[in-house]
Amino acid sequence: MFFTAIIKGIAIGLMLSISVGPVIFAIIKQSLNNGHKGGFFFIAGVSFSDTILVMLCNLFTQLFSAAGWLEKLIGYGGSIFLVILGIYNFFVRKQPKKEDLKIIQKQLSTRDKLSIFFSGFAMNTLNPAVIIFWIATSGTIMVDAKSYAHDIEYRLIVFVTCLVFTLGADICKVFLAGKIRKKLTPHNIHVINQIAGVIFIIFGCVLFYGMYSGHNILSH
DSSP: OHHHHHHHHHHHHHHHHHOOSHHHHHHHHHHHHHHHHHHHHHHHHHHHHHHHHHHHHHHHHHTTTTSHHHHHHHHHHHHHHHHHHHHIIIIIOOOOOGGGGOOOOOOOOHHHHHHHHHHHHHHHHTOHHHHHHHHHHHHHHHHHHTTSTTHHHHHHHHHHHHHHHHHHHHHHHHHTHHHHHHHOOHHHHHHHHHHHHHHHHHHHHHHHHHHHHSOOGGGO
8 A cells, every 4th residue: 555655646746747837937937036045935835835735625525535426426537637637738738938937137035035935835826727636636546545444544645745756856946947948948848748648648547447447556
């Protein structure tokens, strides 16, 4: 159980980490404009937002755990959403504009640092795709956890691993902001989003099959 939970947590974190969206550009901008401190305060806000969303979404899905058919419906819906999100990333997702990486240097005050923190928190919290992603993931993991005796511990390990992995990846982005910025050409962004799309699709299909068949693929 422990190993399977860690693997799934890393898989979810990987999906979030390599998907090229507004957050990664904001991390790069903050890191280049305001140094590592600016980047760290921003990702701290994003990480705090993810933690709260994970807790709320798990609480929300837990409310339906007593109704077996509704629980399954949430799980299947979450898996299908992950597949759809993968297809969107692979075929549809628009390329970011060059303005997204414009640099405006300025000095940081304590007020600026707090502003950066809350901007990261707000950008992540108010993103509908992030909210839907966590609801879908919470639903599928909730159903998946029912195959284990210690389902609460399983879910806890999955999401703690995911959040730690994502935070670690964001810290790396802060340190490598300059190099990442140079590599984010339209072609490379397209390729990265396609890779993220494939991972979303595979993960969604694996979870869907696991719920349909009653067999946990990663545990065998």
